[in-house]
Amino acid sequence: MIMPQDAKDMLIQLILPKGILSYFDVTKIEQSNERISIYLDELNVIPEEYSKEKLISKGFFPETSIQDFPVRGKAVYLFVKRRRWLNTTTEQIVTRNWELVSEGTRMTKEFAAFLKELSRYRPGKL
Numbered sequence: 001m002i003m004p005q006d007a008k009d010m011l012i013q014l015i016l017p018k019g020i021l022s023y024f025d026v027t028k029i030e031q032s033n034e035r036i037s038i039y040l041d042e043l044n045v046i047p048e049e050y051s052k053e054k055l056i057s058k059g060f061f062p063e064t065s066i067q068d069f070p071v072r073g074k075a076v077y078l079f080v081k082r083r084r085w086l087n088t089t090t091e092q093i094v095t096r097n098w099e100l101v102s103e104g105t106r107m108t109k110e111f112a113a114f115l116k117e118l119s120r121y122r123p124g125k126l
Contacts, residue, residue: 005026012038015071016078023096024080035075039063042083047096055085066117090123 012026016038024040032039044057060081068076084093096115 003064012092014074017068024057031074035048035077036071037077037079039079039081041081042096044083047094049097050085050087052093053094054088055094058084058086061095 012029013021015036017027020040023045024042026038027041028039029036030039041060046053046055051085053097060083062081064080064082066078066080069077084095086092086093
């Protein structure tokens with residue numbers, strides 16, 4: 001039996017931190033006997049704090065691995081690629097400020113913890 005896409009989407013929303021799909025796209029899911037690996041790419045949506053700026057997507061920073069809650073006895077790892085943009089006015093690389101997201105959004109403690117973990121990884125230069 002093939003599961004309809006909306007059922008798959010509902011299932012992945014149960015596994016991932018609540019709210020994460022507002023900012024990330026699931027690009028791949030791998031499973032082995034010991035673990036589940038979920039790959040997430042940040043969406044190309046200009047951060048609100050730069051909405052008046054001219055930004056061009058410049059791809060992603062190197063992937064970050066975050067261990068999440070186990071599912072059915074398997075370790076779950078999220079492999080997250082954060083997006084970077086070039087501000088064409090200042091010629092600076094900018095990223096989404098996750099502290100602003102958590103401050104200005106009503107979210108679960110789980111999603112806030114995810115953002116806190118993600119914020120530990122300070123992006124470098126191009």
